[in-house]
Amino acid sequence: MSASPDPLATLRGVCEEKLPAWIRDAPKGSTIGVACSYAPLELLHAAGLLPVRLRCPGPPPADSDTWLPPFTCSVVRGLLGMAVDGSLVDLAAVLLPHTCDSMQELAGICRLVAPGVEVFTFVEPLAVESPYAQAYLQQELRGLADRLRERLGRRITDEGLRESLALYNRIRQARARIDGLRNRLPALDAWAALAAAWLLPPEDYLEAAEQLANTLQDAEPRMGDRPRLLLAGSVIDEPLIPALIDELGGQVVGDDLCNGMRDADTLASESGDPWTALAVRLLRRGACPAKHAPSRPLGQRLADLAARTRAQGVVQVMVKFCDPHAFEVVPATQTLSSAGCPQLLLEVEAGSGRGQVRTRLQAFLELVSGGP
């Protein structure tokens, strides 16, 4: 597909589809679904695949209730639901990284109950600061490349990987530009413009994102003195929260979201061995709460980001039953409190109603802006 004359329409449009329509038109066997931001997109792209993040807006399909306990997060329920209801039939395969206990179990369950789905696993390190993590991860990346060759006939060359690293670096730079120009965009548009990076073919996203960034560069700031919020937490697959922030008169000045800016702060080196460069990027990127990264606690990252963006409050969005976040949110809350930063914790599930979220966001916006 090619970018539309209105790049924002392209970026918003793909976020409105549960599974992007372009997948149906893509060459057979060329697309791969990924379930988490630790998926090595560059490697997949170098293998000639188009990675697309699988997202789960709306209530999980009823089928998933048959196969999962009720205390499973809506992300995993949604993913399994798509695997069993045939939604993934146009994909060559699905890659499930090992980010948390639920994601790791999902791979085994998928193989049992949806044998038609070609599942690849990728066990990235948990101890991302271990001095031995890099050597392990490089081997794990090589192992994934071998499996892609064996099972999908896809070969990766060093040169191809280097080119993909450069492409995704440009994408991260384009995302950073949009992130830095948020005062020209409503929260909903900014969310879509960044989330679309996971949903469009990378070349198409880059074109649209750079076009949008250029347009924004020339535009005047338009968010004025709306209360400034930082949006943090798990993945946000639905537009509900950013849309409500717009509706209630707030603005989002930065994010630390799984499908937002969390992974965008680290570019891969474009010189030297590309496998090393990819491993280093994955280890140094903003750590997911599921990781053990003692020198980079989430709370400090949020406090620093809040200070840098002059946020007046932090909204932490936690997907229910996301254990890593539920643990991490405790010290993060303490750190933010010590930094004098007001915060709101929203526990959500895909498809959860807007009423309570709206009320709590409204009260929080009133709090940070000094009352109604």
Added chain:
Amino acid sequence: MGRYARLESALELGRLMERHYAEALDRRHLRPVAWVNAGAPVELLRAMDVLAVYPENYAAMCGVRGALWLCEVAEGAGYSRDLCSYARISLGASLSGPSAPYEGLGRPDLLICCNNSCGTIVKWFEALGRLFEAPLFVIDTPYVHDGLPGHAAAYVAAQLQELIHWLERVAARRLHPGALEEALRLSREVTLLWREIRSYCRTRPSPLNAPDLFTHMAPIVVLRGTAEAVAYYRRLRDEVRQRAQRGVGAIPNERYRLLWDNIAIWSHLSRFYYLFAAHGACFVTDTYTGAWDAVPEEGDPIESLARVYTTIYLNRSLRFRLGQMEQLMQDYACDGFVMHNNRSCKAFSLGQPSARRRLADATGAPGLLLEADMCDTRAYAEGQVRARVEAFLETLAGRAG
């Protein structure tokens, strides 16, 4: 029904655990105290004379006594009610000081954990590290989807070497030549004894029932790699073997033989399993106490530790675990199985609904999936549990004719 046959070794078990906890709680800390998880390679600590103390075991003991209030203390400190109840009990007890059961678990000098059981353990130990301002070492054991890749074994081995240096630095201990080999030898022996003890349950009637296994697994968790554990399990082995030889069953009138999957329901250890025992249903094997069944290989001790701790039951794929359950059902001639769908343990529980169907299809035996929690009594609905257990037992009775 007749009287539940109590093991004579239980008295010695009590004494053994008392001695262990007396040292753990000795405020003088005659040697460094490391809080570790059940999947940590404790043999290294034995070899470096560091006392290993297990918050998981402590949480289970609290769970037996009733530990809802400790969960609530942790929840009051911001930890979600949806989190693992062991973690909440441990954090609640740590926040409660000596008012916690058994006057609490004291303070750790250091913390060591390994994610071969789950990722939750790492977040829990990170929280303990912050609470006690104690240094934490995390051993990252990559999940084994298919076979154990060489680079994963090498990664774990490298971390174990690093752990030795870390203990030298943080705990001022040295690894004495031969000490690790000796700890591994003891570990090997105790694991083989535990395997032998469990294997006697293949006899009919089974000399042990799940609550026996759950209770008597404590030393293999907290004293693995020690001579005390070996001595204890030799004694238990003799008693269980004698029972098997004499045809003494754990429960009177064994009619149905069952497999148990997942962690015990500690809060209802007697009452819940009595529901089954009262109808002649005995849990003759299980996946929980079997997790300590892996024998460290001979050869390079670090490589051996890396392999055995990376390939433990919960760090293996669902397909592997399903295969293990099928094998257990066959080896122990089980008539059915019960899966505790444990809200606290996603690693054990998420795959159970799909595994239940597969296991029932593969074995032709009925299976009960029961949602509860290992310690949080709010997740245990007494009436509902009773009704479902009775319906399951009726199914078993119907099949038995």
